[in-house]
Amino acid sequence: MTSALRRRPNFIALVGVGLAAGMLSGLFGIGGGTIIVPALVLWLHMPQRLAAGTSVAAILPAAVVGAISYGAQGNVDWVAALCLALGIVIGAQLGTFLLSRLPVKALQWGFVVFLLIIIVSLWFVVPQREDQISITWLTGLFLVLTGFMTGVLSGVLGVGGGIIVVPVLMFFFGSNDLDAKGSSLVMMIPGSISGTLGNLRRQNVDMRAALIVGISASVCVPFSSVLATLLDPFVANVLFSFYLVIIAIQMVVRLSRRKK
Numbered sequence: 001m002t003s004a005l006r007r008r009p010n011f012i013a014l015v016g017v018g019l020a021a022g023m024l025s026g027l028f029g030i031g032g033g034t035i036i037v038p039a040l041v042l043w044l045h046m047p048q049r050l051a052a053g054t055s056v057a058a059i060l061p062a063a064v065v066g067a068i069s070y071g072a073q074g075n076v077d078w079v080a081a082l083c084l085a086l087g088i089v090i091g092a093q094l095g096t097f098l099l100s101r102l103p104v105k106a107l108q109w110g111f112v113v114f115l116l117i118i119i120v121s122l123w124f125v126v127p128q129r130e131d132q133i134s135i136t137w138l139t140g141l142f143l144v145l146t147g148f149m150t151g152v153l154s155g156v157l158g159v160g161g162g163i164i165v166v167p168v169l170m171f172f173f174g175s176n177d178l179d180a181k182g183s184s185l186v187m188m189i190p191g192s193i194s195g196t197l198g199n200l201r202r203q204n205v206d207m208r209a210a211l212i213v214g215i216s217a218s219v220c221v222p223f224s225s226v227l228a229t230l231l232d233p234f235v236a237n238v239l240f241s242f243y244l245v246i247i248a249i250q251m252v253v254r255l256s257r258r259k260k
Helices: 011-028 033-043 048-072 078-099 105-122 137-157 162-172 177-201 207-230 233-259
Strands: none
Touching: 011 033, 011 048, 011 162, 011 207, 011 233, 033 048, 033 137, 033 233, 048 078, 048 137, 048 177, 048 207, 078 137, 078 177, 105 162, 105 233, 137 162, 137 177, 162 177, 162 233, 177 207, 177 233
């Protein structure tokens, strides 16, 4: 067992990380990896690659509970979710392969640029709650491709993919915000399983930490998913944009420090 795994993070700290990730997961339809990875790295001193692999595993319980919560409220586009899931299963395997072999700095800077574009878009494009994705063969193909690209980034960066999929479903596929969040959480379930299996083969996951964070996160998800339905779509967009600003700033600071 590696020295990184012997220095086990504090239980209480892991629970705290999980609760924060779960609240954001249900509210925004994300896996919480954008909270989990930096918390494991900066606060609990876990190596970047191990933190990314652990995050992918921790996302699973929250995604399952979130998918059930949104599904029970009728806020999942199941066809879109299955298309995304098909793509992410394949993409996650490639992402975990790249995580163990490639420097991820270029992808991280590209991801920051993507976040900035989404942040601006959230203030100008507000989906209506009655909006639905028009499913055709071409739409299905693009959804699979979106899932694949999301899986690659998920495996490399340790995020569940919701931070990518939710805005893409709203802006490019015409989904309403609640269906986008619910479908995103459904997609994460096979994505997390696929990515975790790849990371386990490469000994790139701390399962104890992942279980503590994941179970803690799943406690908050039902409450925050109900809160999401009570928010006006524009207010939800504004809150999501503020969250993305924090993530973008955090990534820029980390990348700048690493460069120095």
